Amino acid sequence: MELDSAHALISKAIAGGRPAHGYLVVGGIRGMARDLAMAVLRDLFPGVPEENFKTHPDIHWLYPEKKTRIVSVESVHTKFIDPMSQTSFAGGWKVGVLVGADRLNAAGANAFLKTLEEPPSKAVFLLLTDAPEQLLPTIVSRCQRIDLPDAHEHQLTDPWRTNVLGILSNPDLADATAAGLVKKAVAAERLADVLSSLKDHAEKEVSSELTASAQEGAELSEDEENALISSRYREYRRDFLFTLMDFFAKRMRENPGHQAFRNVEAVEDMARSFDRNMNELAVLSFFMDRVRFA
Secondary structure, eight states: OOHHHHHHHHHHHHHTTOOOSEEEEESOTTTHHHHHHHHHHHHHSTTSOGGGTTTOTTEEEEOOBTTTTBBOHHHHIIIIIHHHTSOOSSSSOEEEEEETGGGBOHHHHHHHHHHHHSOOTTEEEEEEESOGGGSOHHHHHTSEEEEOTTTTOOOOOTTHHHHHHHHHTOGGGGOOSHHHHHHHHHHHHHHHHHHHHHHHHHHHHHHHHHHHHHHTTOOOOHHHHHHHHHHHHHHHHHHHHHHHHHHHHHHHHHSOSHHHHHHHHHHHHHHHHHHTTOOHHHHHHHHHHHOOOO
């Protein structure tokens, strides 16, 4: 849904006095999702300068915290649920903006779910995320979901993105001789190393989050922990594939042609191979042998 259309939809509900208690806004949390949240706040708090939204007593913001970048159950209660349950300071609406809703840990998600099931009066929750698959399905089902145009613009962050683009930009990969084929094989191994690094990062990140969750009384079984690590890694691998797709799509726009299209197609085929749990190095080797950089 386009940003203006999404805003118009919520504005109409506000004007009728019946907005949803929860909106799941899927988009760039520093992009369109944030823009929509600010537009909704302008509707609900007319006359309040935008620069005062962060300090307004009836607008409550919640962000991931600390090195683990999680939203803990303690923060959910003290910064979100408890103040949202109080009487409105101005006698009107109360709004809770959760930036990075996918970063709710297990205990925090369950605590927030109870609030969504029995929301305070005249309360609106805006959940901003670019990874809705990480949210509890029960939370998703209790919100009106809005997917914005930048919802699927996933890219690797640094240092992985710079590493991948550096590998693909090596001019030696355009060499059609045997030496060029060797360079491609080396490039495939380096891309596999990037995936291995992402897998390690996913494991460390989840382990850190679960350590914090355990301190709050939420523990997972070993199978559940492994499933969460696998899910987080697949998320990062998806960003890896989007970065490759973006690289070859830009080249296709610059030099349209049959081979440029086949390069983009090769990325799509690689994604399907990954989904079939094929050996990643073998898939990357076949991919690098297939694409043309000339």
